[in-house]
Amino acid sequence: MPVPNGRSPVMADVARLAGVSHQTVSRVLNGHPNVRTETQARVQAAIEELGYRRNSSARALVTRRTGVIGVVSFDTTHYGPAQTLAGIGRAARASGYFLSVVTLQTVTRKAVREAMDYLAQQSVEGYIVIAPKRAVVEGLADQSVDRPIVAVEGGEAPDLPMVCVDQVGGAYLATRHLLDLGHRTVHHIAGPRDWLEAEGRVEGWRQALADAGAPVPEPLCGDWKPRSGYDLGGRLARDPDVTAIFVANDQMALGTLRSLGESGVRVPEDVSVVGFDDIPEAEFFTPPLTTVSQDFSEVGQRSIRLLVELLEAADGDGSAAPAQHVIPARLVTRKSTAMYRRA
Amino acid sequence: MPVPNGRSPVMADVARLAGVSHQTVSRVLNGHPNVRTETQARVQAAIEELGYRRNSSARALVTRRTGVIGVVSFDTTHYGPAQTLAGIGRAARASGYFLSVVTLQTVTRKAVREAMDYLAQQSVEGYIVIAPKRAVVEGLADQSVDRPIVAVEGGEAPDLPMVCVDQVGGAYLATRHLLDLGHRTVHHIAGPRDWLEAEGRVEGWRQALADAGAPVPEPLCGDWKPRSGYDLGGRLARDPDVTAIFVANDQMALGTLRSLGESGVRVPEDVSVVGFDDIPEAEFFTPPLTTVSQDFSEVGQRSIRLLVELLEAADGDGSAAPAQHVIPARLVTRKSTAMYRRA
DNA sequence: GTTTCTTATGTTAGCGCTAACAATGTAGCC
DNA sequence: GGCTACATTGTTAGCGCTAACATAAGAAAC
CATH class of the missing domain: 1.10.260.40 (lambda repressor-like DNA-binding domains)
Known part of the structure; x- marks a missing residue:
């Protein structure tokens, strides 16, 4: 000293x-x-x-700016949020902002509100909320927070600035791919009902079937985890009419691949399977999984950019309509899908 | 208002x-x-x-305490760090601390130092550094930072407060398990050389072989990713003497399972495979993977507890020797390992 | 009753910084 | 020279809070 x-x-x-x-x-x-x-x-x-x-505190006291962005994420073994968080982190640092992160265990309106309150204590300038459930997004719009909020992965949230991957488009791509291979229809193992991503994927799947005039079977709902894909996949394995399955995420798809294998159903010879997420493991599943890839890093960067714009705009004029960024998804074709062959 | x-x-x-x-x-x-x-x-x-x-700034200005803990993590598709971060987050909030997170893309001494400098601008009270490489841990000890640091996953770092999972013990367990099944020896697909976790796992494996008087084959080094497990697994598949493989993480083990399968080697009938990490997918690999489970959440909690102790102690007396927490790993037996059967 | 001690509250100063204004110097122009 | 314009620096006040001290009022002790 x-x-x-x-x-x-x-x-x-x-x-x-x-x-x-x-x-x-x-x-x-x-x-x-x-x-x-x-x-x-x-x-x-x-x-x-x-x-x-x-001294940052003294500076913040007089400038009324802390340079801190609050992030509400959630505790997860899911691949996406972790990647998104990393993208947010990189972009934030590049913009000179700090990140204060709260990780939730449960994704409820109440938990999100508490997390935001907690972050408010630290005088964050704005929030990025990874909000994968409808209730949470709606809670966000209600909330009388006087600082800008950007919702991530929030699907459609008309009156909130938002960044998300085009779930509907991705699911459409996946389903279309299976239909193009000659499958009469495509079955769907969906995510939990209240998840926006799950909803979007159901919608895209349904749309692709409708556009092709294909019958729309009842989707089965899992919980994102491999086990539920295993259980539900087992059910589909017993149905000889099932030749193509679109599974709402790769983890469940893994379970599905297993149960099909155990039931003696060959993938892709007997049944084609497509996943969603393109986790690093997907390429090495048995067989390598055709899936839909999302650019999480881009999501993170866009959300920071959007929030920073809102923060700078707050100093100036009244803001325009809330910007909504939808990032396209991409189909990655591997070995789990093949032409439909009559049994 | x-x-x-x-x-x-x-x-x-x-x-x-x-x-x-x-x-x-x-x-x-x-x-x-x-x-x-x-x-x-x-x-x-x-x-x-x-x-x-x-107003937190005004308060921090006069109390000289920000209540913010800086976390240096790294951008990763690895399962562990994400989980650890979640554990840290939960524990921090429970202790009333805020978390400011920097996510690195590359794990180098320089990047870590820059990240810590960045966090210092925000007047963090202490650091938790997820430091999986030897060079980084050593850089930490050098560094003249006047705030407490806790290294996580740092393996042995004698003069630094540290929390880690017992990699050596975990690897020992895995190897011992294979030896107990009658395998003459166990081959090892290791992680990158400069990673402490990789080193620890090599050491545990070597020790178990030595204790059993088994021959110690040359370990092969991968890069944690599924592809390297695939490539190296292919090499081992061609060697008829190989009957048991301990792979340093589950992602590489997945690749290994695939290449063994493609080479017509049956798991576990011909070759047994054990992984490390127990990622959620492991249970649904083909076959379900025997692996070593780490309690990342516990790691996160302990590291916060340790750091908070250091922070409170800083107000009081001179601290004692730096505490080191080593958390035991646990073997999870599934279907990828079986008794050795003479060919 | 006076003195002490305790409890409950108010007053003052100052944490370290930036914004606003004041003051100086230096040049350019008539 | 006198006047304006601008570049460069210094001075002052105050952001909103807590710590330290000051004060007032009641309870306890003699």
């Missing part, structure tokens, strides 16, 4: 060492134009000599 | 409404003992009426 007392240096210490006023130090730090180059250099040198670092 | 001006209310507004001084409001907020119950109630009512929330 190069400051006499032993305390860490403050602006005044730097000023004294550089032979200027503390305000000039502040000016250098904030890149104000009217500082002589030589003075700037002297201040910089003093800063380095003392190892000075500006 | 119930405050005349339109600005958000401050302590003085609450004080005025409650007919007390701002200091009394502060006392109520901080739970000071000497406030009359009736006064307390009046203040509480005023707080609620105004929707007052204490």
Whole structure:
């Protein structure tokens, strides 16, 4: 500690060492134009000599800006949210913002509200909420929060700024792919009913069937976990009419592949299977899984960009209609799908 | 906004409404003992009426405590870090701390240092660094940071507070299990050389072989990803002497299962395979994978507990020797391992 | 009754910074 | 020279809070 007392240096210490006023130090730090180059250099040198670092609390107190973005994520063994969070983190840092993260165990309106309250204590400037359930998104719109919120993965949320992957389009792609292979129709193992992603995938699947004039079987609902894909897959395995299955995520698809295998149903010879997410493991399933890939990193970046825009706009004029970014999904064709062959 | 001006209310507004001084409001907020119950109630009512929330920057400025813990994690498709982060998050919130997270794309000494610098700008009180590589842990010990650091997953780092899963023990368990099944020796597909987890798993494997007097084959090094398990597994598949493989993580084990399958090697009839991590998918691999389970949630909780202890101790006496928590791993037996049968 | 002690509250100062204004110097122009 | 314009620096106030001290009022002790 190069400051006499032993305390860490403050602006005044730097000023004294550089032979200027503390305000000039502040000016250098904030890149104000009217500082002589030589003075700037002297201040910089003093800063380095003392190892000075500006006190963020004092700064935040007077500027009324903390530079912190609150993120509400949820505890998960799902692949997507973790990737999204990483994308958000990268983008936030690139924009000079800090990230304060709360991870929920349960995705309920109440839990989200509590998490946001908690983050408010820390004076976050805005929120990014990974909101995969309808109830949560609706709760967000209600909520009288005076700071900007961006919903991620929130499906359609008309009156909220939002970034999501085009679930409907992705599911359409997957289903269309199976129909193009000659399958008369496509069965669907869906996610839980109250999840927006699940809903979107059901819708895209249904639409593709409708557009093709194919019959629409009753979708089966799982819980995203491999086991439910296993259980429901077992049910479909017993039905000889089933030749193509679109499973709402890769983990369940894995379970489905297993139960089909155990029932002596060959994939893709007897039944074709498509998943959703393109987790890193999918390429090495037995057989390698055809699935729909989502660019989570892009989702993260867009959501930060959107929130930052809202934050800067808040200083200026009244904002326009809430922007909604929908990022396209992409079909990745592997070995779990094949032409329909009459039994 | 119930405050005349339109600005958000401050302590003085609450004080005025409650007919007390701002200091009394502060006392109520901080739970000071000497406030009359009736006064307390009046203040509480005023707080609620105004929707007052204490300004964290002002508070931090004067108390010199931000209540923020900095976490350095890394961008990953790995299962472990995501889970650990969730555990850390839960524990932090339970202890009343906030979490500021930086996610790295590359795990280098430099990147970690930059991340910590970045977090320092935000005046974090301490750090939790998920440090899976030797170089990073060593960099941590060097670093002249004046705030407490807890390393997570850092393997042995003698002079640093640390929490990790017992990699050596876990690998020992896995290898021992295979030896107990009658296999003459166990081959190993390891993780990248500079990763501590990989090192620990190699060591445990080697030890178990040594203890059993079994020959120690040269380990093959992968990169944690399924593809490398696939490639290296293919190599082992061609060697008829190989009857048991311990793979350093489940993702590579998945690749190994695939390449064994493609080479016509049956698992577990011809070759037994054990993984490490117990990812949710492992149970549904073909065949269901015997693996080693780590309690990441416990890791997260312990690391927060440890850091909080260090933070509180910093106010008090000089700390004792840095605590090191090693959490045991657990073998999960499924269908990928079987008794050795002479060919 | 006076003195002490305790409890409940108010007053003041200051954390470290930035914004606003003031002050100085320096040049350009008539 | 005198005046304006601008670049550069310094001075002051105050962001909203807590800590420390000051005060007032009642209870307890003699």
